[in-house]
Amino acid sequence: MKEKEALLEVRSLCVRYPGNEKEILHQVDMTVLPGTITCVIGESGSGKSTLLQAILQLPGKVEITQGEITFCGQNLQTMSETKQRAVRGSSMGVVFQEPGASLNPIRRIGRQFYDALHAHDRTVTRTEARKMAFEILQSMQFEDPDRILNCCPLQLSGGMNQRVAIALAMVLKPSLLLADEPTSALDVTVQLQITEELLQIRKQYGTSVLLITHSMGVAAKLADQIAVMRDGQIVEYGSKEQVLYHPLHSYTKELLRAVPKLEDSAGKNFSKESRQPILEVKHVEKTFREPGGRRFKALDDLSLTVFEGECAGIVGESGCGKSTLAHIITRLAAPNHGSVWFCGTELSAKKQRELRRTYRDMKMIFQEPRSSFDPRLTIGKSIRDALKPVMPNKKEQRLETERLLETAGLKGSYADMYPWQVSVGECQRAAIARAIAQNPRFLICDEATSALDVSVQAQIMELLIRIRKEKNLSILFISHDLALVSSFCDRIYVLNHGKVVESGETAQIIHAPQQPYTKKLIASLLTV
Secondary structure (H helix, E strand, O other), X not given: OOHHHOOEEEEEEEEEOOOOOOEEEEEEEEEEOOOOEEEEEOOOOOOHHHHHHHHHOOOOOOEEEEEEEEEOOEEOOOOOHHHHHHHHHHOEEEEOOOHHHOOOOOOOHHHHHHHHHHHHOOOOOHHHHHHHHHHHHHHOOOOOHHHHHHOOHHHOOHHHHHHHHHHHHHOOOOOEEEEEOXXXXXXXXXHHHHHHHHHHHHHHHOOEEEEEOOOHHHHHHHOOEEEEEEOOEEEEEEEHHHHHHOOOOHHHHHHHHHOOXXXXXXXXXXXXXXXXXXXXXXXXXXXXXXXXXXXXXXXXXXXXXXXXXXXXXXXXXXXXXHHHHHHHHOOOOOOOEEEEEEOOEEHHHOOHHHHHHHOOOEEEEOOOOHHHOOOOOOHHHHHHHHHOOOOOOHHHHHHHHHHHXXXXXXXXXXXXXXXXXXXHHHHHHHXXXXXXXXXXXXXXXXXXXXXXXXXXXXXXXXXXXXXXXXXXXXXXXXXOOHHHHHOOOOEEEEEEOOEEEEEEEHHHHHHOOOOHHHHHHHHHOOOO
């Protein structure tokens, strides 16, 4: 196809943030042809989202210092603000990582479709807008478009909200859809559903897609062309087959090596013979009351056991009860029925002072590391606070803090930094350092790597494997990524609607699953 037929062209693009002399993007070149899907992959901080912001031309976000961006043959930089506003939405739709960035959480979906349509065409009536919204939802296989239009985003799941956000971006039938990590916060089944919908949009409307992602599996499923970014530059650019299966650049090869594979190597050297249970969850039930008085059973007669030195994995879709279980184990929530036993003692029978001593042996690592730290305290101060109950001497605390940071793969100088001054991966390392400060026997990892790109995820998993071996830690690893769990855990529990529907050694779950739901999870995995 000739160059003049390109839908979007980026030529020699250099970008910086307003008020900052340092360039974020350097000499970026890219072409998106009509009806194609181009994926941009790379680690956090590589410049992927900055590239998207430069294409969107949103005022005050970025400054283009060199190069040009043309859309349908027109230079976006020389367009008036009025013309740019007309292009955004009608010709160029956008979907963000968090649906909350494009959806008002307390306004009905139908009204939000009307607002979007009315912004581009003042003659559109509410009846016409609802009809157009109904048609786009129906074309995207929504089971009950009327119900969706009458709901607020707060009444829908995260995956459903992301599907609605895509429909909202497509209601004006743009020729280009910009999507910034639209699947990274979703479980494997919903992620597969979103990718299928993007393929259907391309087929039905001929829409081109520029997709920002750090998931190699998503890129393998969707892409025609792939651009690999590092430090603000495109280091490799070509067809999906060339980039994923015959990569030329060492960085691309490094990313591909970091992708977790569906395997069962974790449990081959573990035997639970002669080992005592460290955690026992017995017939736990938890019911929540939803708005309107309806009761929702988050956990239903759930039982599981973790042995000393074992890593047990819990997998399942969003809403299956994984995090609720973690909250009950850590006493952030109380069960309606059932009991939790830790080191042979029932936790519900312990008094508050005894619980504090117990929870020195049990620590939790959260999905969002920055939100687990006090932003007003340095990383070192947070770790020293964790050390106080077991190490009152301040000089010893400082020395131990540096040692813990080094154990987690960080320099001692990170103790003087704040959580917002380090990357997400570095912050997660610091969270692990804080979690092992009191020499616990048991770690709960609640989606501890899902917010990280594949290379940083691999580093965190290597760190957990090393710490587990050195300290003989028992770990409960909660994730929606079955491939990651299979490469790390000795046994797996599969949760669905608050129940354990299947459990067993990793090899049995991966190679001989018995339940249709487990088979569905495995079939939904997007891999390279």
